[in-house]
Amino acid sequence: MADQKEYSYNTGRIATFVIVDYVLFALTLLVSAGIGVFYAIKDRNVKTTKSYLLAGGKMSVWPAALSLVASFMSAITLLGTPAEVYNFDTMFMDMTMAYIVAMFLAAHVYMPILYRLELTSVYEYLEKRFCKGIRLLGSVVYCTMMIMYMSIVLFGPSLALNAVTGFSLWGAVVTVGAVCTFYTSLGGMKAVMWTDSFQTLMMIAGLLVVLIKGSMEVGGFSNAWEIASQNGRIKFGEASFDPRVRHTVWGFIIGGGILWTSIYGTNQAQAQRMFSLPSVKKAQIAIWLNFPCLLIILYLCGLIGVVMYAFYSKCDPITFGLITASDQMVPLFVMDTLSHLPGIPGMFLASIFSGTLSSVATGMNSISAVILQDFLRPFCLKDMSEKMATLVSRLLAVFLGMLCLVTTYGASKLGGILQAALALYGCLSAPMLGVFTLGMLFPWSNKWGAYSGTLSSIAIMTWISVSHYESKIKPPMSPISVEQCNWNLTLENSLGQYSLANQTEEYVYPTGLDGLYSLSYLWYNVIAVLIVIIVGLIVSFITGFQDPKQVDPKLICPIFDILCPCLPQKIKEKLHFGVQHENKYDTKDPETNEPILLSNNPKPE
Structure with missing residues (x-):
């Protein structure tokens, strides 16, 4: 590494953006806005909510797959994953195992049931399986969760980039929020999915540029890896069974698998993308095609973290005082390695905010669908025409855009954006996966079990999460050094040749309640789902369990048929536990060859 160059740890100064950088950033926003305008004009004569919210059910597989990637591979991932590798290690790249589990469960267990019911809001399933109250509970939890998530996604990256590049904090927040609102409200799901596709390519391009140039600065990637x-x-491959260990193979397979299943299997945002495709088979293909794209972004981010550590291995920027939070590491690295190439930092800024745009637009579109289908149509506007419903959906998108801007302040209080977002899903998303799982896999469960299980899970997980935050318990970090920082440039720290070698001492995990609060965030998801299922089944049996023969088989997943397809038919029927799956289908669609579900419940024996 050529320390003679004017890097920030030599000069004490961070390079700022030039005009060309701002121009490239603006062009990215204009392309996204232009896609919204294009589809608003193209579909100006279409006045149905299916067209606006579900792209008419005629989208092709590749845009859907790329949109699935962009929806939750946001700026949180692009900024948080390299910082994770810098502060800890490359274990986060083992998240691959979680993706495999989640893709299988989403594509073959959860999504087919939801798709074949011809829903707009996934929470309609909960009413069909349990009751209207459970549906409304799920809708409220989802809207709350996504508004919080959009705030984190919008404010976190803006704050990090403002601190490092000088890019206006509220200028970024307002501009990106306004553009999202504009193209989402105008173009609907088609605009969101096609801009997601463009933004996914932007993210990958930006990450490649940073990885290649960063590797050149440290003498090649092999040298960075060695350092x-x-x-x-x-x-890699940490196999500890201790749930307090931040990242382990079991944590990723079980906890990470449940985390990403809650996103791909039962999350309204991802389900809408599935419902926009013409058949279950194509929806399943889209889910699996999205898998390699997830890996590309995960590995690029992880490898950037390796190179970034090699670059700052002798001068930790936080200890040196150049930045104040790990979320600012990647922008600092970009400015150190790319600022001498006008426009390239702006391209990276555009790729970061491409992730932000896609996630916020996803949230707006999906919450609009939930509010329309679960609250307005059943209660306020029962006789609303399709034209009026489409207009209301557009207005909801505008309202949600403004609400997102208002709630961004709270996101600044959540600490590191990666863990904050993932902990948020542990508290709210995993209990929702739990209640869908209770309904689909346990035909004995009833509405009282669903109520008690869901509310208990949310309450307990919120208690654990808040207690963890208040306890200030932090996982052990890898050692850092500041021995080659230019301390002559700062008067705030006179430690000189200071090294944090003491961090290599063996870490002692807390016990008792502190041990519970120190659980890895990945295991939050496991606990949340188990609470829903265990409490839900206990209460269901106490209050009078549901007779499986009376349950509509369209609402139950024959899980053993999927996991053990080679079992003899007689054994499969016994493992249906009385659910009449053999009466579920009447015929097949001649065009798609998909089974057509019976319109009425089967008659009990």
Whole structure:
């Protein structure tokens, strides 16, 4: 690494954006806005909510797959994952195992049931399976969760980039929020999915540029890998069964698998993308096509973290005082390695905010669908025409855009954006996966079990999350050093040749309640789902369990048929536990060859 160059740890100054950078950023926003205008004009004569919210059910597989990637691979991932590798190690890249579990469960367990019911809001399932109250509970939890999530996604990256590049904080928040609102309200789901596709390509391009140039600055990627390895950053396959260990193989397979299943299997935002495709088979293909794209972004982010550590291995920017939070590491690295190439930092800024645009637009579109289908149509506007419903959906998108801007302040209080977002899903998204699982896999469960299980899970997980935050318990970090920082440039720290080698001492995990509060965030999801299922089944049996023969088989997943397809038919029927799956289908669609569900419940024996 050529320390003679004017890097921030040599000069004490961080380079700022130039005009060309702002121009490239603006062009990205204009392209996204232009897609919204295009589809608003193209579909100006279409006045149905199916066209606006579900793209008419005629989208092709590739845009859907790329949109699935962009929806939750936001700026949180692009900024948080490299910082995770810098602060800890490369174990986060083992999230691959979680993706595999989630893709299988989403594509073959959850999504087919929801798709074949011809829903707009996934929470309609909960009314069909349990009651209207459970549907409304799920809708309220989802809207709350997504508004919080959009705030994190919008404010977190804006704050990090403002601190490092000088890019206006509220200028970024307002501009990006306004553009999202504009193209989402105008173009609907088609605009969202096609802009997601464009933004996914932007993210990958930006990450590639940073990885390649960063590797050049540290003498090649192999050299960066060697430096990271010598300092404890290269680590894979940790197989500890201790749930307090931040990242383990079991944590990813079980906890991470449940986390991403809650996103791909029962999340309204992803389900809408599935419902926009013409058949279950194509929806399943889209889910699996999205998998390699997820891996590309995960691995690029992880490898950037390796290179970034090699670059700052002798001068930690936070200890040196250049930045104040890990979320600012990637923008600082970009400015150190790319600022001498006008326009390239702006391209990276555009790729970061491409992730923000896609996630916020996803939230607006999906919440609009939930509010329309679960609250307005059943209660306020029962006789609303399709034209009026489409107009209301557009107005809801505008309202949600403004609400997102108002709630961004709270996001600044949540700490590191990666863990804040993932912990949020542990508290709210995983209980929702739990109640869908209770309904689909346990035909004995009833509405009282669903109520008690869901509310208990949310309450307990909120208690654990808040207690963890208040306890200030932090997982052990990998060692850092500041021995080559230019301390002559700052008067705030006179430690000189200071090294944090003491961090290599063996970490002692807390016990008792502190041990519970120190659980890895990945296991939050496991606990949340188990609480829903266990409490839900206990209460269901106490209050009078549902007779499986009376349950509509369209609402139950024959899980053993999927996991053990080679079992003899007689054994499969016994493992249906009385649910009349053999009476579920009447015929097949001649065009798609998909089974057509019976319109009425089967008659009990």
